Amino acid sequence: MITEQKKDADSQNGTTHEYLTFILGDEHYGLDIMKVREIRGYEPVTKIANAPAFIKGVLNLRGDIVPIVDLRLKFDVGEASYNEFTIVIMLHINDRIVGIVVDAVSDVINMKASEIKPPPEFGVAFDSQYLFGLAPVNEQMIILLNIEKLISSQELGLFDSTALPSE
Numbered sequence: 001m002i003t004e005q006k007k008d009a010d011s012q013n014g015t016t017h018e019y020l021t022f023i024l025g026d027e028h029y030g031l032d033i034m035k036v037r038e039i040r041g042y043e044p045v046t047k048i049a050n051a052p053a054f055i056k057g058v059l060n061l062r063g064d065i066v067p068i069v070d071l072r073l074k075f076d077v078g079e080a081s082y083n084e085f086t087i088v089i090m091l092h093i094n095d096r097i098v099g100i101v102v103d104a105v106s107d108v109i110n111m112k113a114s115e116i117k118p119p120p121e122f123g124v125a126f127d128s129q130y131l132f133g134l135a136p137v138n139e140q141m142i143i144l145l146n147i148e149k150l151i152s153s154q155e156l157g158l159f160d161s162t163a164l165p166s167e
Contacts, residue, residue: 042086
């Protein structure tokens, strides 16, 4: 995780960071590529009773129990049907592996810290804590996510305290 001091130093010396961009609905999002473990197709999951609707279930990935989060449901964009084109980005978050379901992966972009604009304040009606920033790229706006805040420790804790069935 980049500290505020490091971000300030990066913006002064022009250091660039790489972001994996993906599409969700009609919007373009990005996240720190250093959090990406791998990109996979969707696989059947084991559903967990009483989990939030955006947690589709878990799968066994080489011995790790991996929660799968549907970002369309998390962002209230509507549910998409899963098929052979459905993409899951496996991320390393807070010492855990988590999969996020997205519509498509688009690109890897390099951004200087000085090119990233802070997210606007929307007041109490909208929680923007998971937004890292906004990046104008080729006449479109990329919404950069703070994935640690988007997938909270509390949500991941559901899988620590729940007895998971073996697959």
